[in-house]
Amino acid sequence: MNPQTAADFIRSITDLKPQVAIILGSGLGGLADKIDSPVIIAFDRIPGFGTSTASGHRGQLVFGSIESVPVVAMAGRFHRYEGWSNDDVAFPVDVMNTVGASHLIVSNAAGGVSLKFRVGDIVVLQDHINFMSGVFASDQGAPEKFAAPGCFNRPAMTYDAAMSQAAFEAAIESGFDCYPGTYLATFGPTYETRAEYRMMRRIGADVVGMSTVPEVLAASRLGMRILGLSMVSNVANPDKAVKASHDEVLEAGRAAEVKMEAIVRKVLQQISSSPLQSPPV
Numbered sequence: 001m002n003p004q005t006a007a008d009f010i011r012s013i014t015d016l017k018p019q020v021a022i023i024l025g026s027g028l029g030g031l032a033d034k035i036d037s038p039v040i041i042a043f044d045r046i047p048g049f050g051t052s053t054a055s056g057h058r059g060q061l062v063f064g065s066i067e068s069v070p071v072v073a074m075a076g077r078f079h080r081y082e083g084w085s086n087d088d089v090a091f092p093v094d095v096m097n098t099v100g101a102s103h104l105i106v107s108n109a110a111g112g113v114s115l116k117f118r119v120g121d122i123v124v125l126q127d128h129i130n131f132m133s134g135v136f137a138s139d140q141g142a143p144e145k146f147a148a149p150g151c152f153n154r155p156a157m158t159y160d161a162a163m164s165q166a167a168f169e170a171a172i173e174s175g176f177d178c179y180p181g182t183y184l185a186t187f188g189p190t191y192e193t194r195a196e197y198r199m200m201r202r203i204g205a206d207v208v209g210m211s212t213v214p215e216v217l218a219a220s221r222l223g224m225r226i227l228g229l230s231m232v233s234n235v236a237n238p239d240k241a242v243k244a245s246h247d248e249v250l251e252a253g254r255a256a257e258v259k260m261e262a263i264v265r266k267v268l269q270q271i272s273s274s275p276l277q278s279p280p281v
């Protein structure tokens with residue numbers, strides 16, 4: 001599916017040109033209710049979009065503004081474990097970029113692998129480890145975009161220093177814990193064994209989740225500036241048998257929404273007052 005077809009459909013409903021795209025992870029969808037003058041489009045109306053089936057994901061694109069910055073938020077996302085291909089998961093990023101977004105704020109709920117994290121902490125992604133199968137290849141073959149010159153290069157990485165800095169400033173101002181970290185993406189949907197958590201900690205992961213990397217790779221390919229945020233929804237403790245559940249993940253997300261909102265507002269204020277200066281790292 002061509003992103004332009006989806007963009008044309010969206011244009012028939014709203015001519016708002018978003019500067020920033022926001023992907024709201026599990027339990028974090030409430031931020032969509034904070035968007036001024038919202039125009040809501042259900043995913044299943046948009047050509048090429050699937051239907052989000054994971055619980056805690058509403059399945060809507062919400063256009064409007066926050067802090068006077070035009071935004072589009074994805075309330076819900078697609079996951080590989082729901083049966084979508086990498087192209088399906090990344091398609092909305094292409095579409096949001098086609099309708100104008102040059103920046104991406106992508107959030108998720110994730111297990112805290114690093115010993116220092118507590119439930120509700122926010123981790124500002126500096127890098128990722130990709131354990132999802134086949135992320136660089138389409139499940140349907142090799143589409144043109146992946147065969148472009150340079151596609152075998154390391155993705156020009158990726159997470160934006162100035163947007164990260166704004167996130168840390170928001171945490172200091174609002175008085176909550178926020179750390180830099182590396183996200184490890186698994187295919188899911190099972191949570192990890194204790195041995196797997198131990199291995200992830202050893203190889204340098206700070207948080208583990210089941211999303212984000214396909215969207216980040218697409219945004220990186222499109223030259224978007226990217227802020228990645230994980231909300232620690234459960235402590236991935238290799239030393240104690242603790243059961244993780246999706247309900248726990250959703251509940252932690254709702255409790256941490258206020259922190260995500262503080263960060264998003266700060267980043268958007270900085271974008272609107274003086275375009276954030278540093279290039280992507």
Ligand SMILES: O=P(O)(O)O[C@@H]1C[C@H](O)[C@@H](CO)O1
Binds near residue numbers: 025027054110
């Ligand atoms: O969409 P995100 O990454 O926030 O969803 C997390 C990861 C899994 O989909 C699920 C696990 O409970 O929540």
Ligand code: HPA
Binds near residue numbers: 112244
């Ligand atoms: O512990 C976890 N592991 C994988 N994905 C997750 N998403 C939330 N918590 C976790």
